[in-house]
Amino acid sequence: MTTTAKAYAAPAAGEPLAPIEIERRDVGANDVRIDIEFAGICHSDIHTVNGDWGPQPFPVVPGHEIVGRVVEAGADVTKHKVGDRVGVGCMVNSCGECDNCKAGDEQYCRQGMIGTYAATDVDGTTTQGGYSTHVVVDADYVLSIPEGLDPAAATPLLCAGITTYSPLKHWNAGPGKRVAVVGLGGLGHLAVKIAAALGAEVTVLSQSLKKQEDGLRLGASHYYATSDPDTFSALANSFDLIINTVSAKIDVSAYLGLLDRNGAMVNVGAPGEPLDINVFSLLTNRRTYAGSMIGGIPETQEMLNFCAEHNIGSEIEIISADKVNEAYERVLASDVRYRFVIDASTLA
Ligand code: NAP
Numbered sequence: 001m002t003t004t005a006k007a008y009a010a011p012a013a014g015e016p017l018a019p020i021e022i023e024r025r026d027v028g029a030n031d032v033r034i035d036i037e038f039a040g041i042c043h044s045d046i047h048t049v050n051g052d053w054g055p056q057p058f059p060v061v062p063g064h065e066i067v068g069r070v071v072e073a074g075a076d077v078t079k080h081k082v083g084d085r086v087g088v089g090c091m092v093n094s095c096g097e098c099d100n101c102k103a104g105d106e107q108y109c110r111q112g113m114i115g116t117y118a119a120t121d122v123d124g125t126t127t128q129g130g131y132s133t134h135v136v137v138d139a140d141y142v143l144s145i146p147e148g149l150d151p152a153a154a155t156p157l158l159c160a161g162i163t164t165y166s167p168l169k170h171w172n173a174g175p176g177k178r179v180a181v182v183g184l185g186g187l188g189h190l191a192v193k194i195a196a197a198l199g200a201e202v203t204v205l206s207q208s209l210k211k212q213e214d215g216l217r218l219g220a221s222h223y224y225a226t227s228d229p230d231t232f233s234a235l236a237n238s239f240d241l242i243i244n245t246v247s248a249k250i251d252v253s254a255y256l257g258l259l260d261r262n263g264a265m266v267n268v269g270a271p272g273e274p275l276d277i278n279v280f281s282l283l284t285n286r287r288t289y290a291g292s293m294i295g296g297i298p299e300t301q302e303m304l305n306f307c308a309e310h311n312i313g314s315e316i317e318i319i320s321a322d323k324v325n326e327a328y329e330r331v332l333a334s335d336v337r338y339r340f341v342i343d344a345s346t347l348a
C-alpha cells in the first residue's frame with residue numbers, strides 16, 4: 001500500500017514551488033521508510049527547477065539532503081532499524097553490479113545512478129525528493145547519522161559535504177597542501193571546514209571580502225576578493241589544489257593560473273553553460289583541470305564519521321517550508337550563510 005506524503009514541488013520550469021501531495025511506494029523487503037526531519041536546499045535544486053540543466057519531469061519535488069528517522073524497515077533490512085537517525089543524499093539506487101558500483105563509486109554507475117528526484121526509479125515511477133514529510137528508499141542507499149552530529153547541521157553533509165570531501169581526499173588535501181576554495185556558499189563553506197580539518201592550508205577566493213571574517217573562523221588562513229584583479233597576480237602559481245564551487249560561469253583560465261607545478265583545479269560547480277579554457281593556462285606547470293560528482297555510499301559514510309569526529313556541521317538557517325521560494329531567491333543572490341535547511345515538520 002502506498003502512503004501519501006505532503007511536499008513542496010515546482011509545477012513547471014522556473015515557477016515557484018507550491019504544496020503538493022505525492023504517493024510513496026510501499027516499503028519493500030529491502031526498503032526503509034523515513035520520517036523526514038530536515039531537508040537542505042542545494043543550488044542543484046535551483047538549477048533543476050529553473051531548467052538550467054534541461055527539461056525535467058515536472059512536477060519536481062527537489063531535495064537531496066535528507067535527515068530523519070526510520071519508522072519502518074522491510075523484512076530483509078539489516079543495515080538500519082526503526083528509530084535510527086539516517087540520511088539520504090543525491091542517489092537512491094544504482095545497478096549494484098558494475099565495476100564502479102562494486103568499487104563503491106555508485107555515483108558513476110555504468111547504468112546511471114538513480115537520482116533522489118526527477119529520475120526514473122527501478123519501478124518506472126519518477127523519484128521525488130526530500131522537501132516532503134517522508135520517503136521510502138532502498139536501505140543500501142541510506143546513511144547512518146553518527147551520534148553527536150546535530151541532525152539539522154548534518155543535513156547539508158549529504159550533498160555539499162560529500163561533494164567537497166570526495167575531491168579533497170582524491171587529490172590528497174592534507175598537511176603541506178595549499179588548497180583554494182572558490183565561492184563561499186553551501187559547498188564552499190564545507191570545503192573550507194573539511195580541508196582545514198584534513199590539515200591543508202586553506203585560502204578562500206570569494207567575489208568580495210564581505211564574508212572574510214566567517215571564512216577565517218571556518219578554518220581558512222587567507223581570504224581574497226576575486227573582484228580585485230590584483231588577487232590573480234598576487235596568487236599566481238601558489239596552490240596545489242583549487243576546488244571551484246561556483247554555480248555560474250567563471251574565467252577558468254584565470255584560476256588555472258593560480259596553480260603551482262602539478263596542481264589541479266577540480267570543478268564541482270555545475271553551471272548549465274560551457275566554460276572556456278585557454279589551453280596555455282593548462283600547459284604551464286603541467287596543470288590538471290578535473291571534475292567530481294558527489295561521492296559513493298561508502299565514502300559518504302566515511303565523510304559523516306569524519307565530520308562527527310571533527311565536530312563539523314554546516315552553518316545553517318532553518319526555515320519553514322513556505323519560505324522555500326524566498327530562500328531560492330537568496331541563494332541566487334549569494335545571500336546564504338551558508339545553507340538553508342527546511343524544517344520538515346512545517347510541511348505536516
Ligand atoms: P551556493 O550556496 O549558491 O554557492 C555558490 C557560491 O558561488 C556563492 O555563494 C558565491 O560565493 C559564488 N558565486 C555565485 N555566483 C557567482 C558568480 N556569478 N561569479 C562568481 N562567484 C559566484 O551553491 P552550492 O549549493 O554551494 O552549489 C554550488 C554549485 O555546485 C552549483 O552549481 C551546484 O549545482 C553544484 N553542485 C555540484 C555537485 C557535484 O556533485 N559536483 C553537488 C552539489 C552541487 P561568494 O559569494 O563567496 O563569491
Ligand code: ZN
Pocket residue numbers: 042043044045064090159160
Ligand atoms: Zn546538492
